[in-house]
Amino acid sequence: MIKKLGLTTTALVAALAPVAAFAQDAAPELNSGDTAWMMTSTALVLLMTIPGVALFYAGMVRKKNVLATMMQSFAICALVTVIWMVAGYSLAFGTGNAIIGDLSKVMLFSVGKDSVFPAAATIPESVFLTFQMTFAIITPALIAGAFAERMKFSAMLWFMGLWSLLVYSPICHWVWGGGFLGSDGVLDFAGGTVVHINAGVAGLVCALVLGRRVGFGSENMAPFNLALAVIGASMLWVGWFGFNAGSAVASDGRAGMAMLVTQVATAGAALAWMGAEWVVRGKPSVLGAISGAVAGLVAVTPASGFVLPFGALVIGLAAGVICFWSATWLKHTLGYDDSLDAFGVHGVGGLVGAILTGVFAVEAVGGTPGALEGNIGQVVTQIVGCLATIAWSAVATYVILRVLDMTVGLRVTTEQESDGLDIALHGERMQ
Amino acid sequence: MIKKLGLTTTALVAALAPVAAFAQDAAPELNSGDTAWMMTSTALVLLMTIPGVALFYAGMVRKKNVLATMMQSFAICALVTVIWMVAGYSLAFGTGNAIIGDLSKVMLFSVGKDSVFPAAATIPESVFLTFQMTFAIITPALIAGAFAERMKFSAMLWFMGLWSLLVYSPICHWVWGGGFLGSDGVLDFAGGTVVHINAGVAGLVCALVLGRRVGFGSENMAPFNLALAVIGASMLWVGWFGFNAGSAVASDGRAGMAMLVTQVATAGAALAWMGAEWVVRGKPSVLGAISGAVAGLVAVTPASGFVLPFGALVIGLAAGVICFWSATWLKHTLGYDDSLDAFGVHGVGGLVGAILTGVFAVEAVGGTPGALEGNIGQVVTQIVGCLATIAWSAVATYVILRVLDMTVGLRVTTEQESDGLDIALHGERMQ
Amino acid sequence: MIKKLGLTTTALVAALAPVAAFAQDAAPELNSGDTAWMMTSTALVLLMTIPGVALFYAGMVRKKNVLATMMQSFAICALVTVIWMVAGYSLAFGTGNAIIGDLSKVMLFSVGKDSVFPAAATIPESVFLTFQMTFAIITPALIAGAFAERMKFSAMLWFMGLWSLLVYSPICHWVWGGGFLGSDGVLDFAGGTVVHINAGVAGLVCALVLGRRVGFGSENMAPFNLALAVIGASMLWVGWFGFNAGSAVASDGRAGMAMLVTQVATAGAALAWMGAEWVVRGKPSVLGAISGAVAGLVAVTPASGFVLPFGALVIGLAAGVICFWSATWLKHTLGYDDSLDAFGVHGVGGLVGAILTGVFAVEAVGGTPGALEGNIGQVVTQIVGCLATIAWSAVATYVILRVLDMTVGLRVTTEQESDGLDIALHGERMQ
Amino acid sequence: MKFVMAIIKPFKLDEVREALGTLGIQGMTVTEVKGFGRQKGQTEVYRGAEYVVNFLPKVKIELAVPDALVAQVVEAIQAAAQTGKIGDGKIFVFNLNETVRIRTGERGDEAL
Amino acid sequence: MKFVMAIIKPFKLDEVREALGTLGIQGMTVTEVKGFGRQKGQTEVYRGAEYVVNFLPKVKIELAVPDALVAQVVEAIQAAAQTGKIGDGKIFVFNLNETVRIRTGERGDEAL
Amino acid sequence: MKFVMAIIKPFKLDEVREALGTLGIQGMTVTEVKGFGRQKGQTEVYRGAEYVVNFLPKVKIELAVPDALVAQVVEAIQAAAQTGKIGDGKIFVFNLNETVRIRTGERGDEAL
Ligand SMILES: Nc1ncnc2c1ncn2[C@@H]1O[C@H](COP(=O)(O)OP(=O)(O)O)[C@@H](O)[C@H]1O
Numbered sequence A, B, C: 001m002i003k004k005l006g007l008t009t010t011a012l013v014a015a016l017a018p019v020a021a022f023a024q025d026a027a028p029e030l031n032s033g034d035t036a037w038m039m040t041s042t043a044l045v046l047l048m049t050i051p052g053v054a055l056f057y058a059g060m061v062r063k064k065n066v067l068a069t070m071m072q073s074f075a076i077c078a079l080v081t082v083i084w085m086v087a088g089y090s091l092a093f094g095t096g097n098a099i100i101g102d103l104s105k106v107m108l109f110s111v112g113k114d115s116v117f118p119a120a121a122t123i124p125e126s127v128f129l130t131f132q133m134t135f136a137i138i139t140p141a142l143i144a145g146a147f148a149e150r151m152k153f154s155a156m157l158w159f160m161g162l163w164s165l166l167v168y169s170p171i172c173h174w175v176w177g178g179g180f181l182g183s184d185g186v187l188d189f190a191g192g193t194v195v196h197i198n199a200g201v202a203g204l205v206c207a208l209v210l211g212r213r214v215g216f217g218s219e220n221m222a223p224f225n226l227a228l229a230v231i232g233a234s235m236l237w238v239g240w241f242g243f244n245a246g247s248a249v250a251s252d253g254r255a256g257m258a259m260l261v262t263q264v265a266t267a268g269a270a271l272a273w274m275g276a277e278w279v280v281r282g283k284p285s286v287l288g289a290i291s292g293a294v295a296g297l298v299a300v301t302p303a304s305g306f307v308l309p310f311g312a313l314v315i316g317l318a319a320g321v322i323c324f325w326s327a328t329w330l331k332h333t334l335g336y337d338d339s340l341d342a343f344g345v346h347g348v349g350g351l352v353g354a355i356l357t358g359v360f361a362v363e364a365v366g367g368t369p370g371a372l373e374g375n376i377g378q379v380v381t382q383i384v385g386c387l388a389t390i391a392w393s394a395v396a397t398y399v400i401l402r403v404l405d406m407t408v409g410l411r412v413t414t415e416q417e418s419d420g421l422d423i424a425l426h427g428e429r430m431q
Numbered sequence D, E, F: 001m002k003f004v005m006a007i008i009k010p011f012k013l014d015e016v017r018e019a020l021g022t023l024g025i026q027g028m029t030v031t032e033v034k035g036f037g038r039q040k041g042q043t044e045v046y047r048g049a050e051y052v053v054n055f056l057p058k059v060k061i062e063l064a065v066p067d068a069l070v071a072q073v074v075e076a077i078q079a080a081a082q083t084g085k086i087g088d089g090k091i092f093v094f095n096l097n098e099t100v101r102i103r104t105g106e107r108g109d110e111a112l
């Protein structure tokens, strides 16, 4: 995939090289196995948002907000699909320049049954762009955890639509679409920067701009139905095979290794969070185990096409402990109300993973050595990638929110918040 | 797949042509990529019924009927599997004549490890027939939404068994099995007529013959747990990739395009229903969003291998608005109690999709142009397909129901209905 | 897969033969279609445990234990992943001797992106070992049903870790890893002995050693939320396509036939249990239908690559009736408290399937004829396989439990048991 | 003032509320309860384990009424809640010392 | 007639019902309630957010009894519901002015 | 002894408990109930089917108090539960004949 472009500092050349090589032999041919795996991966990544994220988040809110929380994921799924079709894909993967794509693929008018995207030449472009669409969907859906239980639905739709075009598409272009981060050699196999740091930072800004929920710190805000969250986390885990192994854009050894390291890191992180909690709190919790698993999935995302199982295990263990610390100690100390820890898990886990990818990358797996193989500069490159993502995500998110606050208004009324968003915004209730 | 046969008016010839062409080179060979995708698609379509439809429907009934509603989908899944094995597959896909297949494949005695179905020559027949089996399963499961909360379980089993043999298998044969509708050039890629119009019309007949639920219009019949319905709708969405892209019976560009247009139409319809509701009722509901998504999935089903994204978007938007109207205004005006809108969503959505397929079909995608490409006659052909399906489905369903009413009896007693079907029919309760 | 080794009495020779044949032509090549299907199968089998088994079991316990029950599956998934990486895979599939593998693959240090496991030469070793890992995960997760609602979490982790290394890996090696049962010609396509009899017997020993739940037989222990169990059973059914058809380790006709017979046997067993219950109790229950489906899935597991649909139907019907009897009559008569029928369904269903595989095996499908094709000795071979599995599983499980009872202690206190494990062990509640 | 408590069958709640409405009564408090009595519950069976659920879902209505209305209220409830089948429930009447409307602080009959 | 209300630990319900059965009492109404008292609740922690749940699940039993039986009923409940540990609950006794059996219209002791 | 029953808005429960705590009262029993009254419920719409839910979630507090404390208790509840908006609820006061602490058998004021 485009990620392969990210491996050299002369990305565009590199990107065209294999295609050219192919072209010498013959026209690049579709591979039915690659196509089968990519269609499967697309279904798996869609499953991550609906019902994955929808359940994971809905299981952590109070009863009166369960439906509204699921609604956010579902509506984002529909909205971003159309936005991606209209312009998002073109802005992210149209040739363009180092910063942004172009409008050559607007409305997908240029995509036919036999179209092929050059850097993913063994599968139809329709599959490539739908696979990428599912990434564009899940990223904003993750943000929604930060402002759960208090944002207006109309404002949320506006925010997500603008954010998708102004934040997701550009950053996606930077890393995977031929932009400057990919050219600079930033390693991000499946979205540590593009998806998780991006969503986590945007979430933190949302939590700060919207402010805390009424009653935060005093009222009992215990999750209503953690069983839903466990189902959601399980769907995330399973679906993440499509997310990471699918990012190989092929059904091959690299995809297989990406799947294996995903499994290992996730397990390691689940055990680590559980263990940390057991030591600190005296009891290992279910919420802790699933949070740890998600932290591990997040952290291994950038690393998945670059590391071996042992590196993945270390990444997982680190992510489990560090995200436990950020979601419990850090948040409560700083006092922001990132309701469902979009930043604490995705932002922090993404950072851990992005940086450790620079440490544990193995040349034999992804073509680029990491610090342990002597390429210490890769860690610096990774940090640059993180900083660029953080900067743009934070600034643009802040501006969008402020503009919306002055126009449609971001927050529900106190009365709506106390009645619950289910009845207040959608006229429905869990009986 | 057999749908490819539907493209010409000389279907049988066309059907054999590619096989013959192949045969000239060599025996047609299994393709491991196609086979992988078709096994995946089979799993995805099974997921649509259990737990997809089971949850979608169970989430909309009252607490006392949740388990009984799930039981209907589950039992239908088991029952139709056996019926399809015994005779259903043979009646649908045995050579036979223009109306019905034959008994050559009864009990699947003729199917071995290396059997191949001629029109699906790159995959094992075992996979082809299991894939088709999942369609045969979901169609009756959809009907059950129309008579939820009031039908006897024994009567339901009888009805579904007979319906599968007398209605599903013949109509499946007409369109995909070498029958007259396929020969006439009716376009139905994945089951607009065979599955959705068929199920929707049968549902309407059931709703009319069984009559309304006790308390319909006066008692509060609010859904007990819409979260279940959201999970179900999500499973339907994800699983539908197997339904539509799987109907290409290959892992290729047409499958990829079918997946893409499925996603686009579904998103469009979810937004359209949500928007219509927002305008008319003042609040966009979760039930509306998921109902819209399902309406879009239904409508794009016949179109999926024939249209491009833009056409799909229009089909989705139309289906969202029209099904909103049929499930809210139409039903309440006419006063029938189609409990969970099997007709309002599947019947009406199927009609919208079948007809618009004739409008938006693109020759470069599926080999047949639609009205927009000048082939206005295709719309007429599509309407003929719809009418034939409606006619047989309505008449045969009515006869089966009447016979069962006189023999086993269709409806539970008023007391059982008021106690709830969970305890009354199955001796179990959600605690 | 390795199961293919089980087909002849000269297994090792046979195992190497195809590889050798390949080697004559060229190095064995990865097949992208096979790889795609095996990655998909891996995701499907993972789905069987999380959320499959987690939900199936959680749906059958009382409200106060729902989360703790899900936690068992989830924590086992994480724990066994790491154990499999550290040593489990090596002990099971390292060359070793007839009893146990070796330590050549410890920590997976020897597995690279391009590694291939000789007997699964068309897919990357990373995929093969992750697929096998999901089997190593689900087996202990199944045991947990036997001691639900009363085991300490710490003891459970110790037990599962030790059991995985001391029981699962060896038995897996015996049958699939080049060990003596495979060499002896025991047919076990996807784990009738390795997974189900093994887990069932271990479960029975757990139930006996831990003793009954407080209030067993007097208190109302009705399942809190059977809807969860239906979702779980559905996930199991769908995921089992990966379990059985994935065990072909190829995307071919044998995989397709394995999928078809899985579907047929499952449906047959669901109908059979439901029917038996209808006759004996007067009402067909939802719990009965899903239990029957699982019994059918279990029973067809060893048979799936060896039989045709008709044999599968008979196996399913037999499993449905016999497991109904074991889970209702047998358990209550003998008085042990196998809370969720790990033995009654997996142990008994596994035995039924293992033995009937010897009856219904068809040479044209899996290379080995069964008793119906005149090879009556196969039934004896199958029984030997069952007895060996039962013996080691029972003895080793008993020893592990006794040691743990004397060290960490197996059971929660009576007060914790009455408060419920959710709050007592994990500090959380379903609100 | 009197305090009337009635245990009725759940599906009779709407009828009872309407009957009380015609007497001009608009306030009441409702609780979901389980009733044990002569009426027998249903049997649930889960994999052979039988549980006779001998409680039945009932609804408890509580309302404070002025003395003058008590007789009518009791009669209205009895008429509306009656099916004639076992398990119809009971009506209990208590003395009420004092009532306060929280919003206004009104007391006694004005508070109802 | 008297009206006895008892707040007990949920797992004692069956024993109490049996004890009352031996006195010939077969009707009662049960409600799930939350009790606040000396007994302390458990702490739940969700990602570092601690909630001390200071209410505990209890069960409320309500039954109307003839005056002659009150003392025995109270004693029976107390004996059956007692564990001796904190949180066992309370029994309250009220005067009951009137009872009506909805099904038959019977009043007073006959209605019980 | 008196028995005080109050129907309040659910989110006021914590404040009421604290107010009672300052009077030295630590025991009470709480039930989730549905209130019908002047306050209007919200409308739910499911695919065009409208249900006006005319009951509202309320919380019922019940506590037995010594005669001497009744006035203060009622006042404390009223003050803490008041929002001034419709639907704040009611307080009812009953005579209580007897109280028994199950754990110890204590009776009367000592049992509270
Ligand atoms: N002595 C009692 N005290 C309180 N509630 C009672 C009493 N007897 C019956 N009930 C309530 O009334 C309901 C109906 O009583 P039951 O004996 O079943 O029928 P019926 O009132 O028609 O004789 C019971 O379910 C229970 O809730």
Ligand SMILES: Nc1ncnc2c1ncn2[C@@H]1O[C@H](COP(=O)(O)OP(=O)(O)O)[C@@H](O)[C@H]1O
Binding pocket: E007, E034, E035, E036, E037, E038, E039, E056, E058, E085, E086, E087, E088, E089, E090, F026, F027, F028, F029, F030, F062, F063, F064, F065, F101, F102, F103, F112
């Ligand atoms: N004054 C009271 N009024 C009403 N209910 C009370 C009162 N005091 C206690 N309770 C109820 O009794 C239960 C047990 O009381 P608690 O003080 O915990 O233990 P004990 O009764 O053993 O002293 C409480 O949970 C509460 O439901």
Ligand SMILES: Nc1ncnc2c1ncn2[C@@H]1O[C@H](COP(=O)(O)OP(=O)(O)O)[C@@H](O)[C@H]1O
Binding pocket: D026, D027, D028, D029, D030, D062, D063, D064, D065, D101, D102, D103, D112, F007, F034, F035, F036, F037, F038, F039, F056, F058, F085, F086, F087, F088, F089, F090
């Ligand atoms: N007569 C009554 N008897 C018992 N409960 C009542 C009565 N009137 C009102 N309530 C309870 O008090 C709650 C609030 O009453 P409502 O009339 O809505 O507002 P307010 O008390 O502010 O006038 C109701 O929801 C109901 O639970």
